[in-house]
Amino acid sequence: MKRILAVAGALALLTLAVPGLRADSQSGAPEAGMWDLRDLYPTPEAWTAARDKVKAQAETLDRYRGTLGKSAGAMLKALAAISDVNREAARLAVYASLKGDEDVRIAANQERLQSAQQLGTLIQEKTAWLRPELIRIGQKKVLAFEATSPELKRRFAFQLDNALRYAPHTLDVQAEGVMAAAGDVLAQPNAIYSQLANGELPRPEVTLSDGTKVKLDQAAYTKYRTATDRADRKAVFDAFWPSFSAFQGTFGQTLTTQVQAEVFDAKVRHFPNSLADATFADNMPEAVYRQLVAEANKNLPTLYRYLALRKKALGIADSLHYYDLYVPIFDLPNPPQFSVADSERIALDVDAIYGPEYTALLKRGFAGNWMNVYPHPGKANGAYMNGSAYDVHPYLLFNNHDDYPSLSTFVHEWGHAIHTLLTKENQPFENSSYSTFIAETASIGNEMLLSDYMVAHARNDAEKEYYLGQALELIRGTFFRQTMFAEFQLALHEALEKGNTLSGEKMTDMYCGLLKKYYGDKEGAMKVDPAYCIEWAFIPHFYYGFYVYQYATSMAGAAQFADAIEHEGVPARDRYIAMLKAGGSDYPYTLYKKAGLDMASPAPYEALVARMNRTMDQIEAIEAKKGK
Ligand SMILES: [Zn+2]
Structure with a gap:
């Protein structure tokens, strides 16, 4: 999912622009490794014609205002009209986004993208009255309408329930107007942060041991912090962080304003605190967040065990330092290579555990022109699956380097794609948008199964340790690091909610403690x-x-499912597949529960920590054989 990957640095691949496939061949048919956008619209002109038609339809949506309470039929008619516009607008947006990412340098592509975004804003404006109107009609009448109209119930029951939940947090018309007008102002901290951190912050230069001079922007920092030479990675840290410290006060004020905005929203909308406000959209119990933080804390000795193992593997005699965190512990002189055909074969093998229905969908996907695989000049960075066009198959973008991280990304994104296919085959459009909590379990679960598979099929111990080392780093980065971020965020919000003050200096102290x-x-x-x-x-x-805590909870959910499927077999597998098929037809916490997982209990987090310990057991067994 692009929405997720845009912020999931750990899961996104860095792209090097190397000459590769061209976006379009002369004939119009896609080249190998290139997606075929003609399944969405045959030509850019067809897109523009469809856009004009949907725009005209969207303009008329406010004519349904005030009609929904008249009868079940009137409610169905209005909701169906809005839904039809949303369905086609999503297809338009998918084309605009994919076409834009083929080559971000082409102005026409960027204009098409803007036009799709404007259409989205127009639909929002023309339907802003919908939720308040439903809340005025009330649950009793809505349920009575559903009882008389099976179609209203089948397509819209969940959406209606979800809208009515907002009743206690919806303000009168005047106050809602004030909140909407304040929205732009409250969004400024992110814009200011981005301007400073990604733009105007001075970039220090560092000279590496081989004489290379490197200007440390964020990408260079991410690259050179993995340096094998210890003095180099220390030099990178020592040069990079003071550039942020010089603006500690400014960063502190900016983040304080962001937290103030969230505390303000919670207060105005009658939530007990900002965490309850943030978890409300997914109807996620606050207990899940707090349980996650408690479990990570309880299991810190497992992280310490990993750090001891890392120190030993790197042969560090004195103390392990924070700058020793990113260098791979088990590197291979000639890392294994995987072509796309290899990746497809391995994905089919790995996912066989999910049964024939799942693998049949994978085969269908591999046979179609759904993927844009290799980097080429102008192409967007990273990797994602976009399945938002309900009536068309999902599309996947990669920047494949034929290495193991690329293979892991491949099975991750295909996990999203199969989840999307299973959802579409079993849910109406209205219930097809699933939550991030479920989505990342479907993809990270695939990465875990891949890791187990690669270890089992490794040709020698060195290769085995390479895969085990990567698995450990994935758990540290996704579970412990993201939970530490989650704990920091909670502490910032609670400080303001208790009437305490914040500053950059205080934030650094709090972060240091964590x-x-x-x-x-x-x-x-x-x-x-x-x-x-x-x-x-x-x-x-x-x-x-x-936001970040969802990576950690999803990974824990994936770990418990992987264990259940490996040990219990078909019944656990069927519960898991049923959860994927349920798509967005219920709240994510409930969907997990139905599949046998309670995300507010310790079990998922314990499963993940047990997996991390098993991974370390395997490494230590290999090291013991070597007589280390
Ligand atoms: Zn993902």
């Missing part, structure tokens, strides 16, 4: 140099509300 706790400074697992405690200023996710 880094030292998570990485075991007192326990001797790692030395955390205070100069690096400005790292919070580097994380853009703190401007997205309470």
Whole structure:
């Protein structure tokens, strides 16, 4: 999912622009490794014609205003008209987005994208009255309408329930108008942060041991922090972080304003606190968030065990330092290569555990022109699946380098694609948009199964350790690091909610405390140099509300499913597939529950930690054989 991957640095691939496939051949038919957008619209002109038609339809949507309470038939008619416009607008947006990503340098592509976004805004404006009107009609009448209209119930029951939940948090017309007008102002902290962190922040230069001079922007930092030479990675840290520290006060004020905006929204909308406000959209119990943080804390000794293993594998005699965190512990001189054909074969093998229905869909996908595989000049970075066009198959974008991280990304995105197909085959359009919580379980689960498969099929111990090392780093980065971020965010919000103040300096202190706790400074697992405690200023996710915790919960859910399917077999598999087929027909917490997982209980987090310990057991067994 692009929405997720845009912010999931850990899962996105860095792209190098190398000459590769061209976006379009002369004949109009796609080249190998290139998606075929003609399944969406035969030509750009056909897109424009469809856009004009949908725009005209959207303009008329406010004529349904005030009609929904008249009868079940009137409600169905209005909701169906809105739904039809949304369905075609989504298809238009998918084409515009994919076409834009083929070559971001082409102005016509960017204009088409803007036009699709404007259409989205127009639909929002023309239907802004919908939820308040439903709330005025009330649950009793809505349920009575559903009882007389099976189609209203089948297509819209969940949407209606979801809209009515907002009643206690919806204000009168005048106050809602004020909130809407304030929206732009409240969104400014992110814009200011982005301007400074990605634009105007001075970039320090560092000279590496081989004499290379590197200007440390964010991409260079991410690349060179993995340096094999220890002095180099220390030099990178020592040069990079002071550039953020110099603006500690500004970053602090900006983030404080962001948190103030979220606390303000919670207060005005009658939520007990900002966490309850943030988790409301998914109807996720606050307990899930708090359980996640508690479980990560309880299991920090497992993270310390990994740090000890890392220190030993890297042959570090003194203390492990924070700058020793990113260098791979088991590198291969000639890492294994995987062509797309290899990736497809391995994905089919790995996903066989999900049964014939799942693998049949994979085969169908591989046989179609659904993927844009290799990097080429002008192409968008990263990787994603876009399945928002309900009436067309999903599309997938990769920047494949034929290495193991590319293979892992391949099975991740195909996990999203099969989830989308299973949803579309079993749900009406209105219930086809599933939540991030479920989505990332479907994709990260595939990465875990792949990791198990690669370890089992490794040709020798060195290869085995390479895969095991990558698996450990995935769990550290997705579970422990994201939960530490989640704990930091919660602490910031609670500070303001208790009437305390915040500043950049205070944030650095708070973050330092968390880094030292998570990485075991007192326990001797790692030395955390205070100069690096400005790292919070580097994380853009703190401007997205309470968001990052979903990576950690999804991974825990995936771990418990993987265990259940591997041990229990078909019944667990069927529960899992049923959850994917349910799409967005219910709240994610409920869907997990039906599939046998309680995300507010310790079980999923325990399954993930047990997996991390098993991974380390395997590494230690290999090391013991070597007599280390
Ligand atoms: Zn994903």
